[in-house]
Amino acid sequence: MSEGISQPDKPETLEGESRDLFSKFDDLIAMREGLLASGQEDPFNLVMEKVLSPTRAICNGRDTILLGTYNYMGMTFDPDVVEAGKQALEDFGSGTTGSRVLNGTYQGHKECEDALREFYAMDHAMVFSTGYQANLGIISTIAGKGDYIVLDIDSHASIWDGCAMGKAEVVPFKHNDLEAMEKRLRRIPEGAGKLVVLEGVYSMLGDIAPLKEMVAVAKKYGAMVLVDEAHSMGFIGEHGRGVCEQAGVIDDVDFIIGTFSKSVGTVGGFCVSNHPKFEILRLVCRPYVFTASLPPSVVATAATSIRKLMHGSNKRAHLWENSKRLHGGLKDLGFELGTEEPQSAIVAVIMPDLERGAAMWEALLKEGLYVNLARPPATPANMTLLRCSLCAEHSEEEVETILGMFKRAGKAVGII
Incomplete structure (x- = not known):
């Protein structure tokens, strides 16, 4: 995450004026308002009404697979x-x-x-x-x-x-x-x-x-x-x-x-x-x-x-299999990924721009899948990303279901 996320440009102030301390956020406010005015659901204000397990929650009243929680080893419900x-x-x-x-x-x-x-x-x-x-x-x-x-x-x-x-x-x-x-x-x-x-x-x-x-x-x-x-x-x-x-x-x-x-x-x-x-x-x-x-x-x-x-070797092995399966499946579907090969439990899907990235995020949520939408300036090279964080508690069947959701949403939004 770059330093720039907390270092907005200083706005110009006319002589004699008192600067609005919030004015440095005006561009970000305008960008957010424009995104929401289009009918886009706010990707940074999702509420999980109930968490069912390390991999499932109720979001917007529906059962949703969690693929953006950093709960890598699934220990929250142990x-x-x-x-x-x-x-x-x-x-x-x-x-x-x-x-x-x-x-x-x-x-x-x-x-x-x-x-x-x-x-x-x-x-x-x-x-x-x-x-x-x-x-x-x-x-x-x-x-x-x-x-x-x-x-x-x-x-x-x-x-x-x-x-x-x-x-x-x-x-x-x-x-x-x-x-x-x-x-x-x-x-x-x-x-x-x-x-x-x-x-x-x-x-x-x-x-x-x-x-x-x-x-x-x-x-x-x-x-x-x-x-x-x-x-x-x-x-x-x-x-x-x-x-x-x-x-x-x-x-x-x-x-x-x-x-x-x-x-x-x-x-x-x-x-x-x-x-x-x-x-x-x-x-x-x-x-x-x-x-x-x-x-x-x-x-x-x-x-x-x-x-x-300390005794989690089986979980670690399963998480690696999940990462390989998701990375390979998304690559085969035609998505551009952040790494050529899976290197961790994070699989980043690169979006063409913020608008289509937000639309893809919302399409996945309506499919019943939650991922992270990451946007500039928090991202490297001003990229918009859908960041997927796998869990050792995701089953092989859940990963296959996730790939189907990405395929349908990607085609609907025009990403693939």
């Missing part, structure tokens, strides 16, 4: 996970009403961090209230004024915001371009603090980073490495530890950031590390210190889910 949350709610109440450094660390928070340390086989784990805060907090705390952050231009907004908050020098490079990354590192003054920030899976197109090569180059220039594994944790790698594990570089990476809102199936974020000074971050990381901790029921569900994901 009986053990749900029961753990219920028990914690009964035993500890609804919330902590405090920060982790004051009264907000319960036994469940420590158990959740223990589960993360065991899952990653790392020395340290720090749980945040959201995945966004994990990136915001760790990046802004370890790289500050006078330091340099080298990052992929397609990095998530939370990464860009962490860079801005810490006031380090930000040096972006072309997406997944190893040569461009090395050129940026080569130009940084000798002796300066350097942090390379990468993602395992990039969420818009579902493509993975060449971490083996990139981590080697980063280390060659003496940089620390942080990898955001939000969209790969639980699924990619032999033990589900992400692209770092798959690429064989997990021991060379200094920090791994992740979230509980995807494969883990709840909400929250984390950072794991083997750095010997890591624990000091609990006292100096502002998004950790100055926010309330996660409710006991949430950390209980997260810890239970993480421990079950």
Whole structure:
């Protein structure tokens, strides 16, 4: 997700006038109003009236297959996970009403961090209230004024915001371009603090980073490495530890950031590390210190889910089959996809423009299928995408049904 999503152009203001603070959003407001005036259903305001399972919900009064939820491992309705949350709610109440450094660390928070340390086989784990805060907090705390952050231009907004908050020098490079990354590192003054920030899976197109090569180059220039594994944790790698594990570089990476809102199936974020000074971050990381901790029921569900994901090899194998089946089927139907081959649980379908993308999204919803509509400036290269996120609980029959829905909707809208 590019930095531009939160950086609209500044409108011109005549001398003596007070600028309307909302005027910078006028173009976006006009675009949205134009889209809705055509009778298009608002793709960014869908309400799920009832969620039936990890793969089904009632939307607009009808049974709908969910293909846009990031519930990769289908843990949201796991009986053990749900029961753990219920028990914690009964035993500890609804919330902590405090920060982790004051009264907000319960036994469940420590158990959740223990589960993360065991899952990653790392020395340290720090749980945040959201995945966004994990990136915001760790990046802004370890790289500050006078330091340099080298990052992929397609990095998530939370990464860009962490860079801005810490006031380090930000040096972006072309997406997944190893040569461009090395050129940026080569130009940084000798002796300066350097942090390379990468993602395992990039969420818009579902493509993975060449971490083996990139981590080697980063280390060659003496940089620390942080990898955001939000969209790969639980699924990619032999033990589900992400692209770092798959690429064989997990021991060379200094920090791994992740979230509980995807494969883990709840909400929250984390950072794991083997750095010997890591624990000091609990006292100096502002998004950790100055926010309330996660409710006991949430950390209980997260810890239970993480421990079950340690034994999720069968689920991981089935999810890979689902990804291959959907990617191959959409390609055979004539859709343009974000990757040549399936690389993750995300399959991005490229639309000709926003208008036809929105029409295709609505046609699929009327078929009984929910996907994500992603639009500029959140997308790379100003693309409009229909982003499909597969789940380990999708059956083979559901994937075939999804392909039939895409075929009918694609023909009706004129995409294929």
